[in-house]
Amino acid sequence: MNHPVAIITGSAQRIGKALAQALHAQGYNLVLHYFNTSAAPLADTLNALRPNSVTLIQADLNNPDASAKIIEHAINIFKQIDVLVNNASSFYPTPIGAATQQNWHDLFNTNAAAPFFLCQAAAPFLALQKGCIINIADIYAQTPKRNHTLYCMAKAANTMLTKSLAIELAPNIRVNGIAPGAALWPNNQPPQNEESALAEIPLGRVGGAQAMVETILFLINSATYITGQIIPVDGGKSVAGIA
Numbered sequence: 001m002n003h004p005v006a007i008i009t010g011s012a013q014r015i016g017k018a019l020a021q022a023l024h025a026q027g028y029n030l031v032l033h034y035f036n037t038s039a040a041p042l043a044d045t046l047n048a049l050r051p052n053s054v055t056l057i058q059a060d061l062n063n064p065d066a067s068a069k070i071i072e073h074a075i076n077i078f079k080q081i082d083v084l085v086n087n088a089s090s091f092y093p094t095p096i097g098a099a100t101q102q103n104w105h106d107l108f109n110t111n112a113a114a115p116f117f118l119c120q121a122a123a124p125f126l127a128l129q130k131g132c133i134i135n136i137a138d139i140y141a142q143t144p145k146r147n148h149t150l151y152c153m154a155k156a157a158n159t160m161l162t163k164s165l166a167i168e169l170a171p172n173i174r175v176n177g178i179a180p181g182a183a184l185w186p187n188n189q190p191p192q193n194e195e196s197a198l199a200e201i202p203l204g205r206v207g208g209a210q211a212m213v214e215t216i217l218f219l220i221n222s223a224t225y226i227t228g229q230i231i232p233v234d235g236g237k238s239v240a241g242i243a
């Protein structure tokens with residue numbers, strides 16, 4: 001059996017990990033990228049279920065060589081790429097007056113530049129498979145989150161990446177994204193203002209990783225006539241007003 005191959009960046013925990021488990025269960029072989037949080041325990045678990053189905057690659061997406069290294073590794077091991085998921089991201093406040101050049105480079109590298117260069121390096125291989133790209137944006141790409149200007153700017157670039165590459169890479173590669181609202185709290189810790197944060201969400205709860213995964217799986221598996229779209233997965237937060 002020829003197993004399709006998916007690359008997931010930032011896959012050791014949270015949404016990336018849940019997606020890895022779901023794609024593996026569907027028969028995908030996986031290239032699991034990570035940086036500081038080892039994805040080895042996840043890879044060991046999945047390889048125990050299906051030997052040689054998962055390979056690991058560690059890279060700091062601030063390193064300009066990282067994108068080429070990840071794609072080369074995928075091709076060396078599995079010889080094909082069917083799906084690229086740009087999930088890795090840095091996220092923290094950069095209040096005006098305190099933002100640094102280093103913040104700019106880190107937030108733009110992880111959320112926009114590395115996704116672009118990963119798409120570019122993967123495109124010839126994805127085209128051969130008539131594959132697809134999923135970029136994880138954020139509802140705050142459309143409406144700013146206070147004190148997070150650089151993150152919001154970088155996710156806005158990520159959103160345009162999806163739209164622009166949908167045109168450039170058609171008809172062989174579909175390019176779509178999701179825009180999570182509150183999927184998981186940072187560090188899995190509810191904030192002090194949890195009650196008011198939940199009050200901004202019409203569905204009244206955080207989405208959890210699984211809600212993100214099911215929409216990504218829809219875009220990969222079922223949305224064969226959709227490209228260039230970013231689906232908000234936010235419990236209605238973006239239509240309710242999020243200032």
Ligand SMILES: NC(=O)c1ccc[n+]([C@@H]2O[C@H](COP(=O)([O-])OP(=O)(O)OC[C@H]3O[C@@H](n4cnc5c(N)ncnc54)[C@H](OP(=O)(O)O)[C@@H]3O)[C@@H](O)[C@H]2O)c1
Pocket residue numbers: 009010011012013014015016034035036037038059060061062086087088089090091110136137138139179180181182183184185186
């Ligand atoms: N969680 C939410 O509620 C939410 C809301 C809106 C949008 N999103 C988006 O959904 C995606 C997944 O969210 P999440 O909360 O699961 O993500 P996360 O845990 O905050 O980050 C995912 C991974 O990104 C990796 N990463 C960060 N900086 C990196 C760097 N310099 N080089 C390489 N990898 C780096 C980290 O890998 P290591 O741990 O291995 O270092 C981390 O595990 C992200 O794109 C995020 O922006 C999430």
